[in-house]
Amino acid sequence: MTSEQKYADRSFRSPMGIAGGVLLLAIGGWLVGDAVANGTGRTPWVALAALLFAAPLLIAFTIRPVVYASQTRMLVRNPFRSITIPWAAVETVRAGYSSEVLAGGRKFQLWSVPVSLRARKRAARQAARATAEDPFGRGPRALRLRPDAPLRAPADQAVDDLRELAERHASDEGAKGEVSVRWAYEIIAPAAVGGVALAVLLAAG
Incomplete structure (x- = not known):
């Protein structure tokens, strides 16, 4: 069972962000496909390197962000990090100009709950x-x-729901533990490889 399956009781994400990401990936794939099929010289390789560099970043900022919430903890999946926060460690969840959770003396933004x-x-x-x-x-x-017609903005309602979950389950035995952070190397590594390849190809002229 993956970590996302364990925390998939409820999920909070941005439908507009996902739609925008899918559209941009489709456009990028079409442009790169055309460059590979019809380009000459280094053009196909530059296009492929650009896709390898840009696609993970597009996914990171549009499709990847989500907050999973279960009875014991929340899993915050941001562009380059995944943060596991037991409910007992949550100090507060708030939305000002951005949505964020304070836990373990640290502040983490909730990329999947954009404030409008x-x-x-x-x-x-x-x-x-x-x-x-x-x-x-x-x-x-x-x-x-x-x-x-909701009397609360979607981001504010999502923050209210997460705060309520934290308050409801903070005293549960299974909700105790430390905040853990994992870097998203599945995003960082291909983007870095693509960036290096693109730089080398452009430098070579």
Whole structure:
């Protein structure tokens, strides 16, 4: 069983980030395929080296980020690191201009929970409108808004959910332990190889 399967009770990721990453990879693959098929001289090799360099970075920043949450801990998968945080080690989860978790005296960003100031303002307007039209929250307008139009921005709601999980399970026996960090060498290594190959090919003219 992989670590991601162990923490896959709930997951938090950015659908827009994934869609953008897939689109960019598809465009890059098409351009490189065309260069390999029709290019001359060093062009196919430069294109392949550029793909080897760029593809892992695109995956790292768009498709890879996710937060997995279970009853015992959260697994934060950022572009170049995976951080395992038992709930008892979580000090707080918060969202300002970015989403982050404080644990073990350190701060880690949650790349898969991007903060959108526009979404936050839109949710605030919806909440204000619902309150103004029915300050007691009993009218049909407020009742309709609650299930259909969230009064919290997605990032703020995800942070609230993670904070609630941390508070609920912090005292569980299985939720104790130390924060551990693992570098994503499966991303770093191919990008480094591609970067070196690209630099050598460009330097060779």
